[in-house]
Amino acid sequence: MDRNQASGTLRGARVLITGGTSGLGLALVRELRAHGARIAFVARAAGRVHEVAQRTGAHGIVGDVARKSDIHRIALQATALLGGIDILVNNASTLGPVPLRPLSDTECEDFEAALAANLLGPFRLTKALLGSLVGAAEEGRGGVVLNIGSDAGIAAYAGWGAYGASKAALLHMSRIWDEELAGHRVRVRCVDPGDMDTPMHALALPDADRAALARPDDVAQALRALLESELAQSRNGAALADAS
Amino acid sequence: MIAASARSQRPAGAKLLVLSASGALVHVARDALPQFAQRGDVVVANDAATLPASLMGVHQASGAAIEVRLAGWLPDRVGDLAQCLAVVFGSGDYRTRTEDRALPPALSPGDRLQLGPLRATVVELRAPPRLVVLTLEGERDALWAALAQHGRPVQYAHVREPLALWDVWTPIAGPPIAFEPPSAGFAIDWRTVAALRRRGVAWATLTHAAGLSATGDADLDARLPLPEPYVIAARTVRAISRARATGGRVIAIGTTVVRALEHAAASGALRAGRGVADQKIGAATTLRIVDALLTGTHEAGGSHYELLRAFADEERLRAMSEALEAHDYRTHEFGDSVLIERPRASRGAMRVPVRREATQQEYSR
Numbered sequence: 001m002d003r004n005q006a007s008g009t010l011r012g013a014r015v016l017i018t019g020g021t022s023g024l025g026l027a028l029v030r031e032l033r034a035h036g037a038r039i040a041f042v043a044r045a046a047g048r049v050h051e052v053a054q055r056t057g058a059h060g061i062v063g064d065v066a067r068k069s070d071i072h073r074i075a076l077q078a079t080a081l082l083g084g085i086d087i088l089v090n091n092a093s094t095l096g097p098v099p100l101r102p103l104s105d106t107e108c109e110d111f112e113a114a115l116a117a118n119l120l121g122p123f124r125l126t127k128a129l130l131g132s133l134v135g136a137a138e139e140g141r142g143g144v145v146l147n148i149g150s151d152a153g154i155a156a157y158a159g160w161g162a163y164g165a166s167k168a169a170l171l172h173m174s175r176i177w178d179e180e181l182a183g184h185r186v187r188v189r190c191v192d193p194g195d196m197d198t199p200m201h202a203l204a205l206p207d208a209d210r211a212a213l214a215r216p217d218d219v220a221q222a223l224r225a226l227l228e229s230e231l232a233q234s235r236n237g238a239a240l241a242d243a244s
Numbered sequence: 245m246i247a248a249s250a251r252s253q254r255p256a257g258a259k260l261l262v263l264s265a266s267g268a269l270v271h272v273a274r275d276a277l278p279q280f281a282q283r284g285d286v287v288v289a290n291d292a293a294t295l296p297a298s299l300m301g302v303h304q305a306s307g308a309a310i311e312v313r314l315a316g317w318l319p320d321r322v323g324d325l326a327q328c329l330a331v332v333f334g335s336g337d338y339r340t341r342t343e344d345r346a347l348p349p350a351l352s353p354g355d356r357l358q359l360g361p362l363r364a365t366v367v368e369l370r371a372p373p374r375l376v377v378l379t380l381e382g383e384r385d386a387l388w389a390a391l392a393q394h395g396r397p398v399q400y401a402h403v404r405e406p407l408a409l410w411d412v413w414t415p416i417a418g419p420p421i422a423f424e425p426p427s428a429g430f431a432i433d434w435r436t437v438a439a440l441r442r443r444g445v446a447w448a449t450l451t452h453a454a455g456l457s458a459t460g461d462a463d464l465d466a467r468l469p470l471p472e473p474y475v476i477a478a479r480t481v482r483a484i485s486r487a488r489a490t491g492g493r494v495i496a497i498g499t500t501v502v503r504a505l506e507h508a509a510a511s512g513a514l515r516a517g518r519g520v521a522d523q524k525i526g527a528a529t530t531l532r533i534v535d536a537l538l539t540g541t542h543e544a545g546g547s548h549y550e551l552l553r554a555f556a557d558e559e560r561l562r563a564m565s566e567a568l569e570a571h572d573y574r575t576h577e578f579g580d581s582v583l584i585e586r587p588r589a590s591r592g593a594m595r596v597p598v599r600r601e602a603t604q605q606e607y608s609r
Binding site: 178 | 291384391441
């Protein structure tokens with residue numbers, strides 16, 4: 001797709017990104033802003049949120065997607081500040097216990113915490129924003145949910161139990177959401193961004209060769225292109241339905 | 245009727261009383277709602293999400309504890325927290341019946357209120373002692389963050405447990421501009437929407453900023469609902485026009501939908517866009533758009549009940565009230581529902597007049 005054309009697709013799109021102050025999330029905030037999207041992002045640390053908001057011009061929301069009580073507060077602020085949501089990116093994620101360890105040594109509470117952040121958080125936020133997303137899709141603006149998955153959710157890696165299981169569930173949940181929301185023209189995708197040079201990767205594999213890892217900015221560009229394509233398809237679906 | 249005291253939007257065993265155009269009364273499970281819509285009808289719901297509009301705090305001049313309930317938007321400032329209408333109560337909280345709530349300390353323009361992290365100033369007394377215009381200080385992002393953190397949903401004494409935002413957002417909730425939930429929408433979930441579409445029934449939404457339903461002040465309550473802004477999308481107007489053109493009915497989910505649609509059609513054709521519904525709907529109102537209304541069960545006297553009189557005469561409403569009473573229907577926002585269809589005689593000439601009356605057995609299947 002031509003770069004200028006691509007820029008147009010996201011211009012004015014209302015995007016909420018979780019985990020927006022570091023790694024891939026921050027790269028996405030910058031990349032989508034640069035293509036004209038209106039962004040709100042969520043992260044836990046108030047100081048970092050305000051810093052990134054100031055630097056990028058995006059709306060910063062302090063919250064923890066793993067906490068049930070934060071979800072509607074996040075949805076309230078995001079919908080009020082952006083006037084609706086066209087794209088939700090569930091990017092915030094936790095590794096579970098580090099250093100990584102086998103399931104046999106994983107505390108139940110740590111496993112639950114991984115599910116709360118990586119699975120329940122995206123489920124709850126999608127549900128809380130569904131009225132907005134369906135409204136956006138039916139209005140012809142497009143409605144897309146992008147969930148950030150992992151190859152640890154497909155292949156079984158020893159030591160990645162809590163994280164891998166939560167990402168496997170996220171992938172399957174995304175497929176089911178997509179089936180269920182097809183009638184409303186909201187598209188739900190779960191994408192493995194590959195190994196990136198991020199703080200989370202350093203936590204998981206401290207000895208990795210950073211030079212061999214993808215840069216979050218490059219991955220954000222690829223995801224931006226995907227979002228443009230998904231948004232366009234959601235819009236086309238709405239246009240066809242309205243013409244019928 | 246029994247006050248619904250649980251905060252469940254979709255309680256098992258929720259009931260629906262249908263008052264058909266012919267005056268027939270039918271009792272069914274609320275889940276059966278889609279069966280009462282037919283191919284060609286359009287169902288219209290209010291997709292407003294509800295603000296955490298109750299803010300506990302202190303009146304700085306007197307040091308008195310107060311509760312502020314954000315109550316309405318000023319014209320041309322819809323969604324702008326920096327200045328809005330509010331109702332102020334004295335000490336206590338929702339567990340005291342609204343009509344028994346303490347008055348606030350005497351308020352004057354310029355009075356400062358500290359509401360958790362929010363700093364407010366009274367700028368105008370609209371209807372002393374309770375209704376005021378407030379300004380809230382701060383940048384827009386910070387105001388919404390503070391409201392999200394400190395605000396609680398407005399609630400009343402019949403529900404004892406504190407409500408969370410997810411209790412008051414309907415499944416279809418989108419734009420956060422309502423001060424209380426458009427609670428008829430609790431009867432609708434995404435399965436209902438799918439079932440309606442399978443039946444060939446169109447589904448559409450509008451957004452209407454439902455206001456407070458009670459203030460505890462008899463004079464003020466008599467003025468409710470306050471003027472309420474709404475916005476109707478062009479595609480919703482198209483869906484309604486298509487239904488009407490082919491003899492389908494317009495079924496409103498909630499009184500706010502009736503107010504918005506009837507206001508937007510007051511000067512003739514239904515128009516898309518923004519408006520402020522400021523009309524009273526009652527026995528004297530000729531409904532131009534809405535043919536049937538799904539709503540909660542309401543006791544005689546309130547503004548909601550008055551609105552029902554536009555759909556049914558006194559005799560039919562009395563029969564409905566007796567049936568609700570006799571069958572232990574639950575009232576208030578988490579309660580059971582009624583579906584009222586207005587008589588065909590008062591419909592526009594474009595209506596197709598003949599529709600088979602289903603029997604209770606058919607509805608109950």
